[in-house]
Amino acid sequence: MWETEGVKRVEGVAEGRCPVRRWQTPRRSSSRSIAVSPSSETFDAIVIGAGQAGPALAERMSQAGWRVAVVERSRVGGTCVNTGCIPTKAMVASAHAAWVVREAARWGIRPPERFGVDLPAVVARKDRISGQSRRNVEQWLRGMANVELVMGHARFIDPHTITVGERRLRADRFFLNVGGRPAQPGVEGLDAVPWLTNASIMALQELPRHLVVVGGSYIGLEFAQMFRRFGSAVTVVQRGPRLVPREDADVAEALRAILEQEGLTIRTGAECVKLAPSGEGVAVQVNCQTGEPEVHGSHVLIATGRRPNTDDLGLDLAGVRLDERGHVVVDDRLRSSVPHIWALGDCNGRGAFTHTAWNDFEITAANLFDGADRGVGDRVVTYALYTDxxxxxxxxxxxxxxxxxxxxxxxxxxxxxxxxxxxxxxxxxxxxxxxxxxxxxxxxxxxxxxxxxxxxxxxxxxxxxxxxxxxxxxxxxxxxxxxxxxxxxxxxxxxxxxxxxxxx
Missing domain, CATH: 3.30.390.30 (FAD/NAD-linked reductase, C-terminal dimerisation domain)
Structure with a gap:
């Protein structure tokens, strides 16, 4: 559920996921007022995380003449480019192609005599698409004037200073765009069995004989249908009484019917989920009111939610307040409890989608450079679940x-x-x-x-x-x-x- 495309640099315009946008000439920043240690490198702004919002914001600052550091601990592009929308939707497209071939007779077409899914080829196609998007974002960043891409893990040591390896970087303003990662709330037995995340499942080279998906919401259902279409037996285990609990009952029921028609097994009401070894696979305790109390699978995917990447940034040393789930607490203009530190994207808890992260960038840039007074509270909820x-x-x-x-x-x-x-x-x-x-x-x-x-x-x-x-x-x-x-x-x-x- 995180949509974007690769981004490339074209005449100062970000082109790719979003329509081409040409910026107005922005105002220059005010003079710096922080004290600088002789051993520190000083920037007008530091962006921590090169996901959806970070690179676009860095470009806007670059155009304003700011000196900017963009710090990325792993791979540029963030969740969407590397483990989210781009690779998952590439695999969804392959799964749709497999379904069309398998169901060809409904359109009056004879399917080929030899039909099969080449999972390594599917994964290789996904990697090519995702990799090109990542390279495009990195090239875009490295081509920006006044912007330095710093690879490494950023940690605050005071409200105006971070360390990245041996370097000390100081700035007037910080913008957190650190994204999130899979969470496993309340799933017992994870230390006793091998299990998959939304990232590792996309690296499999052999189809699971029976994939058990723990979590019946957006991420889980996309992978469940995908691997069913590839040819795996699939069981979805959902704690609550129905799938996608955020949705209306008629939506959840219709979606369940669609998936069951394709051969997925849906187990709802699984209030006590526990994993244990079982032969060469995994036993998933379901504890539903009806059906077998356990599901035995060859592989298990844990799709029970996500958590923000805020726990190892030293945010306490910067005075940044987090909520009980680890999200940076922000106001309507996306400022944290420290006025010179903003949080954009998944880490602020105000939206969990690529398009909301992009909108966070739009809000922040408009307020900084255009004299606007925009707020995240004006945003209309929009999203899609990419089942088929x-x-x-x-x-x-x-x-x-x-x-x-x-x-x-x-x-x-x-x-x-x-x-x-x-x-x-x-x-x-x-x-x-x-x-x-x-x-x-x-x-x-x-x-x-x-x-x-x-x-x-x-x-x-x-x-x-x-x-x-x-x-x-x-x-x-x-x-x-x-x-x-x-x-x-x-x-x-x-x-x-x-x-x-x-x-x-």
């Missing part, structure tokens, strides 16, 4: 609308009544739109279906601005056949939101 079909969401869920107590309208349409889905032979899922009954503003949009991640974004600007849904229904003529052409149709058939039937 994808689940795309903007704004409030139905559950959140009900909890708000406001009068609302709802419109739905199954994908079986969307021409584009019918023609592509992929009719699973539905569209659901929610509108404020008084203001007529669109409160939320959900599309679980083919091309939904693209189609739903045609509503984003209207939702973000709070404009009435009638601007969508009275707008221009949309292209047929597409999924997005049905969004005005759904809005034209709005009905009062009925009483809840599901307490969750």
């Amino acid at each position: 079909p994808p689940l795309a969401r903007i704004g409030l869920s139905e559950r959140e609308v009900r909890a708000s107590g406001r009068a609302a309208l709802i419109g739905t349409r199954p994908m079986t009544r969307v021409g584009r889905a019918i023609e592509k032979g992929e009719t699973e899922g539905f569209i659901k739109l929610l509108v404020d009954a008084d203001s007529k503003a669109i409160l939320g949009a959900t599309v679980l279906g083919v091309d939904g991640d693209e189609a739903v974004q045609s509503l984003l600007d209207v939702i973000a601005s709070g404009r009435p849904y009638t601007e969508v229904t009275a707008g221009g003529v949309r292209i047929h056949p597409t999924v997005s052409e049905l969004l005005p149709t759904v809005l034209q058939a709005l009905k009062p939101l009925p009483p809840a039937t599901d307490p969750g």
